[in-house]
Amino acid sequence: MSEFKFGFSAPDPDDGRGKDDKSGAGDPNQQPNPFDAFGQLGQMLSQLGQMMSQAGSSTGPVNYDLAKQIAVQKLGGVGFAADQGKAVADAVHLAEMWLDPATTLPAGATTTTAWTARDWVDATLPTWRRLCDPVAQRMSGAWVEALPAEAKQQAGPLLAMVGQMGGMAFGSQLGQALAQLAGEVQTSSDIGLPLGPEGVAALLPANVEEFTKGLERPSSEVLVYLAAREAAHQRLYAHVPWLRQRMLGSVEEFAGGIKIDTAALEQLAGQFDPTNPESLEQAMQSGMLEPQTTPEQQAALTRLETLLALVEGWVDVVVADAVGDRLPGAEALRETLRRRRASGGPAEQTFATLVGLELRPRRLRAAAALWRLVTDQHGMDVRDGLWAHPDLLPTTEDLDDPMEFAERLGAADVDPIAELRKTEPQAEPKPEGGDEGTSG
Template sequence: MPGGGGGDNPFAALFGSMGSNDLGAAFQQLGQMLSFDGGPVNWDMAKQIARQTVSQGTSDGTKDQSVGAAERAAVEEAVRLADLWLDDATSLPSGAGSVVAWSRAEWVEATLPVWKDLVDPVAERVGTAMGQVLPEEMQAMAGPLLGVMRSMGGAMFGTQIGQAVGQLAGEVVGSTDIGLPLGPAGKAALLPLNIEVFGKDLGVPKDEVRLYLALREAAHQRLFAHVPWLRSHLFGAVEGYARGIKVDTSKLEDAVGNLDPSNPEQLQEALQSGMFQPQDTPEQKAALARLETALALVEGWVDAVVHAAAKPRLGSADALRETLRRRRASGGPAEQTFATLIGLELRPRRLRDAARLWASLADARGVDGRDGLWAHPDMLPTARDLDDPDGFVHREQLDFSELDKMLGEAASGKGPDLEKKDRPEDTDADPGKKDGPEDSDGSGGSGDDEDRGSGA
């Protein structure tokens, strides 16, 4: 963690570099931290720590800097050209209503709202557990203490999340690197400084590196813009996984019972020690399989579409593709921090399998037939289909001419309900559950061992 002692202690992260003249301001800030009552994570602190982490620079000595006019113009031109190339590779139209070139600090500001959606469900479980470590008869008497504990828990999480987001800002090259739409909808974003660092030792011209990364960003934007259920599907999968996370209350009890108010890093160490242990249940395995499959399908589609667009035009397409695949498979320090903190790895373990399946679909059914599968989550390949891509590609019962007819009727408000026709056994089901992550992966818990064991 950057920042020396601040990596383990939010107090040191905030006040470690202050002199005696700043002591009054430091205690005022401490009071604000302990009086925080705005949710399971102190996001004001997270933003402050993220900014500090960015300002310290990355381990290679690179410091953040404002984006100049020339860099901004180069990014805009790269995304414009990328969108032209993608028109030949996918039936989904452009999804980038605007193009921006961000500094690392601007990336932090733009993406924090989405990190809040991702992290709050897990942090809420920890906050609840912190209030339950005392016997019930003591909780009423310890009300003020519990409030302080919750505030400290929010501060601890805020510190960790802030440092991880700040670190990630030094690694990402756009707004969709982890397969989730982190930025504002319809806004394609690239980070010129990080693109320069990424391409430094690749032996590939800078313009080609920028253009290839613009292709990936623009492809993600098309998918998220024109598959309206996809964002909620992905975030629902993350929330489903979070609901199954088991908080190790015995570790938390030890941490709280031995807590020294003058040594708050004890609780911080507990947060870093793996209190969040996935339950070994079929439901939890199914949630993990759904999440990993969803991420693999998104990243695999982008990989296949970008390769189809870049291969005939860029001599470096194969090398850049392999470099990015390995980068996604290994993850950086910030992604590993999130894995430790919330027990979740946002990596597409089966990216290569998914990319092969999407490419085979394009060969067998054409671009329209491949992209038409994004019309509904129930039509997407499952984890089992990634094991047997040929079986999925050539499945005879999928009549795409009939599907096109039904989609047209549904769009015009005529004809039978598409979901009911596809799934007659669900006619009495709650329609609000059809787009949930539970319906997207018919494999349930099966295929999970293969998912978790396969490298991307």
């Protein structure tokens, strides 16, 4: 950053001052600088200007340019060897062959690739934008409205910068969270949501290698197991057309209905210092601005958790059937990943901070037990057929009593899709004798 105040030029090197005498105090004839009183304000404006220029030209409630910069800087340049990229392609190919007899859903990935952590950030950022914008929009708008009239008057021309500063604060938080998450995920679908591009099966070799270190299993075995999970997720999201929109839409619905604690917001707004660019981010990290969960929000969260559990439970069962005895450590890997998903981690922290919810399949084991029961009693055709429409899926209550759900399916003894279509409006039959307007 330049050492000169915003809007002022450098002093004349021939003005007679010594190199170490920047104040003019040693010269009794030196007149006081009338602009010294504005030094602090000028320096603050200079800092704001530089910070905003470095943060990129992103507009909106979250500065995604800044988020990406921070994430990339924290991640460094960790890559992977060419043979690791080939190993990923081979693992997914093998996993797809094993999955074919374990589900009626065909392969869903059209592209298989290996990602670095930076690649993961690049590929998933568009989805994070969709998930984070609703709550950030509500927070930033509420923040400006909550500023006392005196603070608005004092801020003056800086008030227009408050929105940008809020976007930068959110961007900073998002960048740090993405860096942490990108350093630990093994696949594009590691947290259950379809974060990556459609049809792209991706694994992160460096993260898989780090994950393998504490498992006492061959790295090739772990890679194939994770590839099978990634491929199973891709099959489900590719061939259940409504699922991607329903999953992401549920998160958007939850975030968009968040209620802000206006009392806490007004308290922090009164303490907000418009001359301190870091004060807004500090306020956001204080915990006082955490969204309030309303009964409607809790109901939306329950629906989201159930859907996420059903997805993860289905993948759990299908992958277990696919790998069978082919991988000696499959059951141990299955249990490790179950515990990892249930205990939470960076993903849950990211969502709790930025979207207001913990994205965790709390009912994973119950969902897996239900899918196993349906598979054993009715076969995988009926099991996979339940994904044809959201109204056919098990509910939260069904997870509490999977036996009753399985018995209900057996008692119906009909095609569930055919029964569902009976409830849809029927088209008006055409008049006999051909098209209207023709005579018999």
